[in-house]
Each structure stands twice: as C-alpha cells, then as structure tokens.
Amino acid sequence: MEEIDRAIIAALTADGRLSYTDLAERVGLSVSAVHQRVRRLEQRGVIKGYAARVSFEALDLPLTAFVAIRPFDPSQPDDAPERLAHLPEIDSCYSVAGEDFYLLLVRVASPADLERLLQEIRTAANVTTRTTVVLSTPYENRSPKISAEPQLRVRSRGSGEPAGSSAG
Amino acid sequence: MEEIDRAIIAALTADGRLSYTDLAERVGLSVSAVHQRVRRLEQRGVIKGYAARVSFEALDLPLTAFVAIRPFDPSQPDDAPERLAHLPEIDSCYSVAGEDFYLLLVRVASPADLERLLQEIRTAANVTTRTTVVLSTPYENRSPKISAEPQLRVRSRGSGEPAGSSAG
DNA sequence: CTTGAAAACAACCATCA
DNA sequence: TGATGGTTGTTTTCAAG
Numbered sequence: 374m375e376e377i378d379r380a381i382i383a384a385l386t387a388d389g390r391l392s393y394t395d396l397a398e399r400v401g402l403s404v405s406a407v408h409q410r411v412r413r414l415e416q417r418g419v420i421k422g423y424a425a426r427v428s429f430e431a432l433d434l435p436l437t438a439f440v441a442i443r444p445f446d447p448s449q450p451d452d453a454p455e456r457l458a459h460l461p462e463i464d465s466c467y468s469v470a471g472e473d474f475y476l477l478l479v480r481v482a483s484p485a486d487l488e489r490l491l492q493e494i495r496t497a498a499n500v501t502t503r504t505t506v507v508l509s510t511p512y513e514n515r516s517p518k519i520s521a522e523p524q525l526r527v528r529s530r531g532s533g534e535p536a537g538s539s540a541g
Numbered sequence: 542m543e544e545i546d547r548a549i550i551a552a553l554t555a556d557g558r559l560s561y562t563d564l565a566e567r568v569g570l571s572v573s574a575v576h577q578r579v580r581r582l583e584q585r586g587v588i589k590g591y592a593a594r595v596s597f598e599a600l601d602l603p604l605t606a607f608v609a610i611r612p613f614d615p616s617q618p619d620d621a622p623e624r625l626a627h628l629p630e631i632d633s634c635y636s637v638a639g640e641d642f643y644l645l646l647v648r649v650a651s652p653a654d655l656e657r658l659l660q661e662i663r664t665a666a667n668v669t670t671r672t673t674v675v676l677s678t679p680y681e682n683r684s685p686k687i688s689a690e691p692q693l694r695v696r697s698r699g700s701g702e703p704a705g706s707s708a709g
Numbered sequence: 710c711t712t713g714a715a716a717a718c719a720a721c722c723a724t725c726a
Numbered sequence: 727t728g729a730t731g732g733t734t735g736t737t738t739t740c741a742a743g
Binding site: 403405406 | 710711712
Binding site: 389420423518 | 589
C-alpha cells in the first residue's frame with residue numbers, strides 16, 4: 374500500500390498543484406482516500422510544503438554561483454549559517470566535509486552584485502570565500518528517486534521538526 | 542504595479558498551493574485580477590511550475606553530496622549531462638567555470654549507494670569524480686530575492702522554452 | 710476506503726470605472 | 727488594468743456507511 378504513497382509523492386513533486394481529483398485518478402483511489410493520504414504525508418513531514426518554481430532569469434537573477442566558505446579564524450564559534458541567513462541572494466547553505474566548511478548556492482543579477490555579495494559574506498561571517506561561477510544549468514531540482522523505502526512509517530509523531538534542514 | 546507581481550511571486554514561492562482567493566486578499570486585488578496576473582506570469586515563464594517540497598530523510602535519501610566531474614578524455618565530445626540524466630539520484634547538474642566541468646548534486650540512501658552511483662557516473666560519462674559529502678543543510682531552496690526588476694516584461698511570447706535550464 | 714451531498718472555489722464571462 | 731457581479735462546473739470538505 375506504500376506503493377500508492379510513492380505514486381502520490383512522485384505526482385506532487387512533478388506538479389504540486391494537482392487537484393485531489395486528478396491525483397485520485399492517477400493512483401486509482403477515491404478522492405477522499407487520496408486526500409487523507411496526502412494529509413498524512415504532510416503531517417509526517419514527508420511533504421514539507423509546496424512552492425512555485427520560478428525562472429531566475431525572468432526575475433533578473435541570471436548569475437548563479439557556488440561559494441565555498443571557510444572561517445578566517447577557526448577558533449571562533451562557527452555560526453556562519455545564521456550570520457548569513459538574512460542575505461536573500463543565498464539560495465542554499467550546505468555544511469560540507471572536506472577543506473571548506475560550507476557551500477553556498479547564490480543567485481545574483483550581475484558580476485558586480487556577486488562582488489558585493491562576496492564582500493558582505495566575508496564581513497558578515499568572517500570567512501574567506503572561493504567562488505565557482507555556474508555557466509549553465511542542464512537540469513536542477515529534479516524529482517527524487519522514491520525507492521521502496523522500508524520506513525515510510527511514523528517514527529515519533531511528536532511535535533514535528535523544529536526548523537530547517539532537509540538533508541544530512 | 543510590478544510591485545504586485547513581486548508580491549504574487551513571493552507568496553507563491555512560499556506556498557505554491559495558495560488559492561486565488563487567498564492570493565487576492567494578500568496582494569489587495571480582486572480574484573480575477575490576480576488570476577489574470579498569475580496566468581501571465583505562467584505564460585511568460587516567470588512561473589515555470591509548481592512542486593511539492595519533500596523531506597529526503599523521510600524518503601530514505603539521507604545522504605546528500607556534491608560530485609564535481611571532469612572528462613577523462615577532454616578531446617571527446619562533452620555530453621555528460623545527457624549521459625547522466627537517467628540517474629534519478631542526480632538532483633541537479635550545473636555546468637561550471639573553474640577546474641571542473643560539471644557539479645552534480647546527488648541524493649542517496651547510504652555510503653554504499655553513493656559508491657555505486659559514483660561508479661555509474663564515471664562509466665556512463667567517462668569522467669573522473671571528486672565528491673564532497675554534505676553533513677547537514679542549514680537551509681535550502683529559499684525564496685529568491687525578487688528585486689524591482691527593470692524587465693518583468695514580455696520578451697518573445699513565442700512557444701516557450703524547450704527544455705530544462707533555469708540559471709545561466 | 711467508499712459514497713454522496715453541501716460548501717467553497719476556479720474559470721469564465723460580460724460590463725463599467 | 728482593475729472592480730463587480732453573475733454563471734457554471736469542479737474541487738474540497740465533511741458525514742456516514
């Protein structure tokens with residue numbers, strides 16, 4: 374029966390505005406049953422939300438880059454993510470193994486804006502930066518694998534997760 | 542008046558399932574007016590679609606990594622993105638400036654799966670790989686900046702864009 | 710999980726400001 | 727461009743079975 378949940382997730386990652394009616398047809402269930410399942414998936418946190426996917430070019434943010442950062446002074450407390458969270462140009466922040474501490478994905482309007490952003494990042498978080506410019510994006514944010522997971526089960530059912538974080 | 546479009550985009554990137562009724566209230570317009578604007582934003586490609594945001598942990602894909610790839614033989618035609626497109630573990634593929642050719646974002650269930658994936662990537666695209674494991678994700682896929690863009694205008698109005706690519 | 714019925718909503722349409 | 731108002735079919739939601 375988890376097969377149906379996987380079908381629901383696959384459908385909703387491809388089209389987040391699918392109506393329950395359409396969804397019901399696709400997975401071969403009644404509308405109410407699908408609705409119930411979707412709500413359970415939402416409650417469990419399997420589905421964390423819905424978002425419109427936008428064209429960054431159309432939003433005048435044609436320049437994408439990866440910014441690897443590393444503390445200037447490694448003995449200082451490391452709170453770079455919070456210190457940088459207010460910068461809307463930062464799309465994502467990953468804590469990484471390897472030579473760098475964090476990898477940021479940023480979107481800006483121009484090289485000049487990237488330069489300004491890098492300066493802001495360096496001063497706000499007291500870090501050094503190493504930037505890799507993205508030339509093009511063959512594909513991005515595709516639907517995930519959705520295997521036959523052993524546990525699409527309720528684990529704690531507590532108060533839900535506190536804040537961000539989607540991948541460890 | 543483009544201020545309203547920005548408000549609409551901001552609202553829909555935060556909650557892609559907002560009803561036109563709610564959207565109309567938030568931006569202070571009538572339902573028909575908002576509906577009209579959203580459709581234009583969709584036609585122009587500013588809004589490319591909608592998607593459910595899922596928890597990769599819940600989908601049993603707790604391990605995220607960046608894989609930088611580089612052709613084993615740089616004289617061969619470079620079609621790595623197409624050669625790798627069939628691998629569902631690959632979330633995103635960026636063509637980058639710098640020492641590497643592409644940067645892949647991948648999601649797998651375990652280190653063993655990552656190992657298998659890396660082997661597949663190397664053989665499928667004839668590339669060498671350099672992998673950076675993600676330890677945690679402070680934040681990811683946040684709403685974009687949405688500045689007062691000079692051109693949220695119609696450019697071509699043609700048949701729309703052919704395939705992927707969201708950032709240059 | 711299903712059915713079925715009520716309430717809400719989306720999608721369309723004019724007309725007027 | 728936007729506001730109103732009206733109409734129709736669909737969708738959501740809820741109560742039972």
